[in-house]
């Protein structure tokens with residue numbers, strides 16, 4: 001099932017593999033390369049192929065794989081798609097993230113349907129054909145000049161082998177001018193010897209060669225600059241052109257990497273190999289301006305991030321990045337102070353939150369840490385500290401208000417207490433009969449209408465918005481009237497389903513809960529308006545000498 005030319009102009013492919021070790025930042029390198037190609041006027045997208053058997057990461061605990069990112073079309077995806085969107089400022093979709101589980105599911109469903117009648121279904125060619133079909137799916141519609149495909153895992157892993165075999169086959173099928181392999185590798189520094197070492201990279205390329213893949217570009221992660229001699233040595237041993245061995249030195253921030261790659265001329269190397277003419281000189285003025293603001297803040301605020309997965313930064317990746325964008329927008333350094341919700345109680349809440357300029361209560365699932373979140377919200381509500389609750393954070397704000405202001409002592413979300421007398425957060429009818437866990441939440445983009453004069457309307461500067469969701473439970477409209485009467489107002493509604501999406505408190509400088517995930521749509525070019533205004537509120541709070 002070789003990919004077909006969909007138009008006169010062939011879409012060009014760049015396959016990114018990783019060697020030596022995991023966590024080298026393939027996602028950031030892919031996004032940076034895409035960014036500098038986009039800055040030259042090319043239409044670029046990035047997709048990721050993950051080697052695990054889960055059909056998507058939606059059923060994974062954040063401790064396993066970090067945050068689950070959600071696209072407009074409701075796909076639960078790898079967090080690298082967040083980087084792709086934040087860098088490129090263009091949306092991704094289900095087609096941009098494929099797992100081994102999804103590939104096998106498709107092939108097995110076809111087998112059951114009788115599509116391969118009489119044949120033995122095998123990894124080669126059936127699984128590899130399905131991989132190739134999906135790798136070329138985004139060619140359709142002429143939307144892109146270049147597709148960058150990141151292969152999850154590290155060369156040498158058993159799980160990635162079918163992907164590598166598929167890209168080996170694609171090399172012939174796509175043709176030399178339409179295909180390159182970029183191999184990201186590590187050049188470790190041995191402190192005792194005072195030397196950078198190229199051997200692991202040589203081995204990793206050997207491993208690739210043994211499966212029939214010759215990398216055209218080597219991107220070398222390193223903490224010290226590579227010498228010309230080292231680059232030449234790598235070129236010689238790995239059969240790569242000298243100018244195609246480039247260094248990716250450790251950066252102060254991930255947002256430096258596109259400029260570092262530009263300096264290394266990665267765009268020119270790739271364009272030459274793929275025989276593409278750039279449409280213009282790279283235009284990264286906006287990016288440089290953003291970096292300038294990011295690195296030269298004029299103010300500083302401390303924001304508490306109350307969550308239960310705080311040991312792992314990746315669990316709240318998009319929230320952290322949204323604060324980076326919103327901080328730069330406000331020329332403000334946002335220090336995020338992780339606060340473990342399970343450790344918070346009435347006795348220590350002041351110690352943890354008393355000196356903060358704002359508190360964000362994070363999304364989450366299940367009962368653990370809920371009481372700590374409610375305690376934090378009670379404290380910031382009463383002490384008028386800027387508050388931003390996202391998804392579960394918004395639900396906890398409703399529970400807190402119902403319990404402490406409306407005096408509905410047993411009020412709860414039915415996620416935590418099925419038998420509560422006051423289910424202020426409940427399960428929608430359409431969720432009640434669902435038993436399967438994968439892909440069954442309210443997922444993806446939904447529209448929302450804002451109330452005039454609300455914090456949200458002032459932030460977005462419009463009345464119609466669309467935001468992404470990922471949750472099962474909803475605000476219970478039976479309690480809307482009493483809550484509003486007491487000053488906790490619904491300021492964002494999904495009209496089609498009559499669902500409350502935003503709650504705001506009157507007589508508080510900034511108290512905002514949203515049922516959706518605004519962090520998923522914050523990009524360098526478009527910092528999210530709610531994060532930007534939350535940071536502004538924190539600056540005001542700080543400057544008022546609180």
Ligand code: GLN
Nearest residue numbers: 363364391392471472473
């Ligand atoms: N657990 C809650 C729900 O499913 C909130 C989910 C979230 O914060 N993403 O509704």
